[in-house]
Amino acid sequence: MLYPELFVQLEKARWNMADDIPWDSFEADKLTDEQARTIKMNAITEWAALPATEMFLRDNRHDSDFSAFMSIWFYEEQKHALVLMEYLRRFRPELVPTEEELHAIRFEFDPAPQLETLMLHFCGEVRLTQWYRCASEWHDEPVIKHIYKTLSQDEARHGGAYLKYMKQSIERFGNEARAAFAKIGLLMASSSRSKKPLHPTNLHVNESLFPNDTIQSRLPDPEWLEAWLTRQISFDDPWEARVVGGILRNLSNLFERPIETIHALNRYRKELSASLKESNVVPHPAV
Template sequence: MLYPELFKQLESVRWDMDKDIPWDKFDAAQLSDEQAQTIKMNAITEWSALPATEMFLRDNRDDSDFSAFMSIWFFEEQKHSLVLIEYLKRFRPDLVPTEEELHEVRFEFEPAPALETLMLHFCGEIRLNHWYRRASEWHTEPVIKHIYMTLSQDEARHGGAYLRYMKRAINKFGNEAKAAFTKIGVLMASARRTAQALHPTNLHVNKALFPRDTIQSRLPDPEWLEQWLDTQINFDAVWENKVVERILHNMSLLMDRSFKTVQELNRYRKEVAALVAGAPASAAPGAA
């Protein structure tokens, strides 16, 4: 089981909201209304760990190890929402999300293949790590800069934990797991070609609720994410390339094959998919 070791590792670096956040360093002159509004939206977005956890537990009923790890992930993600809310309570109480606004992002996700969902959230952690690093640079107020860097480090650790479970899945399921991971890897590393940000909170997850079946669509301002990325934290091509590089690097480690471009990963995806479909080996040259 991975859970006991991951619990010990993450417990050893867990930060304390009272002791490790420099609340006394707050500088009101360095916090604009525009910046404060984005903090509220991120606080609500982080609250969506609740329905995501419900999804993970439902779709992984046969995996008690991973389900136990959800106790760590859920706690730390909800803590992200809590620290952002605490910041607003202290310094911008007029922007504290209401219970109704938080509850609005709790809705049922349709069942999905567990391996693909695992890869989707692994990529989501990589992306959020980079978003929060950029957010820390964009903000000018010292306390929120510190908070976003703290959250970004958590997201990186969560990605590392997901990677452990992905390695375990490959050992257990072989090409089936490789096919699932490369399929989502190609999708999530191709964000520059899409009109919207590719992150779990911005993907459609319940046809019956369309078009309000994404986390972002249920926020008080459904348009905030694109504005935050494009015109506020300026998550440009340079930063997007950092995300793609991390995805390709980790796919290389997982598959024991070097991928320098999304195209190379996509070719490998086709090779593995052919093997899973039972195609002749000659149709999938070089497949692992």
């Protein structure tokens, strides 16, 4: 089991909202209304850990180890929403998300293959790590700079935890797991091709609710993410390269072979697909 080990590791790194956030360092003249509104949108988006956890628990009933890990991930992700809301409560109370706004993003996700979903969320953590680092640099106000840096570090640790479960999956399922991870890794590392910053919160997850079946589509401002990334925090090509590089480096270590480009990942994905066809491997079903 990985849960006991991960519990100890993440417990040592856990921060306290009352003591570890420098609330007294707030500088009102360094926070604009525009910036405060982006904090509100991120607070609501972080609340999406609730429906994501419900999805994980439903689709991993067979895996008590991973399901137990969700108790850590859910707690820490909900604390992200809470610390952003606390910031607004203290310094922009009129922008604190309402219960209705938070509940609007709680809806059921369609069942999906567990291996692909695991990789999707690993890539999401890699991307959020860089988004929040970039946001911390964009802000001038000391408290929110510190908060975003703290959240970024959490997301990096969460990505490391998901990676451990990915390694475990390869030990159990071999090339089936490698193929699933390569497929989703290729998708998530190809944002420049899709002209869209791919993340679990802006992907469609419930066919019956389409097109209002993404987390972003249910926010008070569904268009905020693109504006935040392009016109506000300026998440440009060098930042995107960090996301892609992080995905490729981790897959290189995971697959124990050099994968330095998206093209190399695509070639390996095709190799795995051909190998599975030759072996007549039936894909691991969603539960």
